[in-house]
Amino acid sequence: MTSAEAATTAAFQITVQPSGRAFSANTGQTILAAAIQSGVGLPYGCKDGACGSCKCKKISGTVRHGEHQPKALSADEEAAGLVLTCCAEPLSDVVLESRQVTDESAYPIKKMPVRVSTLEKKSPDVMQVRLQLPAADTFRYHAGQYIEFILRDGARRAYSMANAPHTQTEAPGVELHIRHMPGGKFTDHVFGAMKEKEILRVEGPFGSFFLREDSDKPIVLLASGTGFAPIKALIEHLQFKGITRPTALYWGGRRPEDLYMHDWVQARAAELPWLRYIPVISNALPEDGWSGRTGFVHQAVLDDVADLSGHQVYACGAPIVVDSARAAYSAQRGLPPEEFFADSFTSEADKHGG
Ligand SMILES: Cc1cc2nc3c(=O)[nH]c(=O)nc-3n(C[C@H](O)[C@H](O)[C@H](O)COP(=O)(O)OP(=O)(O)OC[C@H]3O[C@@H](n4cnc5c(N)ncnc54)[C@H](O)[C@@H]3O)c2cc1C
Numbered sequence: 001m002t003s004a005e006a007a008t009t010a011a012f013q014i015t016v017q018p019s020g021r022a023f024s025a026n027t028g029q030t031i032l033a034a035a036i037q038s039g040v041g042l043p044y045g046c047k048d049g050a051c052g053s054c055k056c057k058k059i060s061g062t063v064r065h066g067e068h069q070p071k072a073l074s075a076d077e078e079a080a081g082l083v084l085t086c087c088a089e090p091l092s093d094v095v096l097e098s099r100q101v102t103d104e105s106a107y108p109i110k111k112m113p114v115r116v117s118t119l120e121k122k123s124p125d126v127m128q129v130r131l132q133l134p135a136a137d138t139f140r141y142h143a144g145q146y147i148e149f150i151l152r153d154g155a156r157r158a159y160s161m162a163n164a165p166h167t168q169t170e171a172p173g174v175e176l177h178i179r180h181m182p183g184g185k186f187t188d189h190v191f192g193a194m195k196e197k198e199i200l201r202v203e204g205p206f207g208s209f210f211l212r213e214d215s216d217k218p219i220v221l222l223a224s225g226t227g228f229a230p231i232k233a234l235i236e237h238l239q240f241k242g243i244t245r246p247t248a249l250y251w252g253g254r255r256p257e258d259l260y261m262h263d264w265v266q267a268r269a270a271e272l273p274w275l276r277y278i279p280v281i282s283n284a285l286p287e288d289g290w291s292g293r294t295g296f297v298h299q300a301v302l303d304d305v306a307d308l309s310g311h312q313v314y315a316c317g318a319p320i321v322v323d324s325a326r327a328a329y330s331a332q333r334g335l336p337p338e339e340f341f342a343d344s345f346t347s348e349a350d351k352h353g354g
């Protein structure tokens with residue numbers, strides 16, 4: 001082996017406190033990639049330096065950060081010893097502190113071809129896309145996780161699975177809720193040329209946004225727009241597992257049509273005594289005839305709940321909603337930061353300061 005090869009394969013030990021879980025990472029490999037490879041459940045979302053979900057404290061060791069957004073990790077935070085595991089390569093053994101490390105089993109991450117089985121417009125800018133997966137074996141994932149489409153040029157786009165895994169009864173398949181972002185590389189295709197039977201490539205499952213079943217705390221589910229997709233999977237999973245923790249779903253949109261499965265949620269709330277549904281609209285027009293709650297959805301939780309210190313919050317959707325909730329719930333309502341679980345739907349616009 002040449003010295004250059006030895007340098008690229010040298011493994012450093014990464015230890016996560018307080019759990020004491022340890023794994024090795026090669027130079028040139030990010031800490032998160034190594035954790036995923038080793039099946040260690042560190043928290044993460046975008047894997048691309050945009051959302052901040054993987055931020056944690058470095059207790060010792062040296063890392064080098066690749067490109068990332070200042071809003072995910074500011075220079076001051078970096079100087080204070082915080083790291084983004086998705087962009088940080090170890091330059092020595094490293095000890096991190098992450099209270100959200102999970103012992104949930106990590107399911108194998110697979111690349112596979114999928115076929116679009118149905119396309120159904122749920123609102124002017126939301127498409128429900130069902131994908132048929134290879135029949136050979138069941139696709140295992142935690143409700144709340146996401147898959148990535150691998151596009152022809154190698155670019156990737158992440159979408160949360162909106163159905164809980166147990167719903168794959170007849171054949172392996174997943175449901176996605178995709179919002180059109182005009183000018184977007186993938187969603188212009190979904191709302192343009194995409195047809196049923198189209199074959200695409202995906203990889204998954206990814207993500208740390210899933211129910212922590214070792215807790216019995218009451219739950220706040222916070223969704224903005226298509227952030228409802230993984231939340232729907234969580235509700236299906238709670239129902240399937242017979243979990244009756246008091247759960248309040250706050251779903252926000254600009255207009256009532258943005259709550260594109262409002263009837264589905266109302267039906268679940270009528271059926272499940274532990275589930276409350278609070279729809280919140282920020283920009284209702286007179287012709288909408290909206291008589292429900294108005295304003296920002298994360299604010300509705302602050303208005304209703306004086307103390308979140310004994311809750312878990314699961315938040316999903318627009319980065320601004322997730323970031324506002326994360327900051328306000330801890331600072332103003334006493335939510336322990338490790339009880340806030342989120343997937344921020346970052347896009348190219350967020351990665352380029354848009
Ligand atoms: C963990 C995760 C889960 C997600 N789950 C979902 C989901 O369930 N449903 C969902 O709808 N979305 C989800 N998303 C968002 C999704 O992955 C895509 O980012 C989104 O659909 C946009 O993809 P696109 O290719 O159409 O747009 P992109 O090509 O990413 O562009 C997005 C927008 O930015 C603009 N843009 C492109 N390049 C630039 C640039 N260089 N500078 C400034 N602006 C630019 C485009 O015009 C467009 O308006 C998720 C994201 C993450 C990280």
Ligand code: FES
Nearest residue numbers: 045047051052086
């Ligand atoms: S910033 Fe690291 S996962 Fe998003």
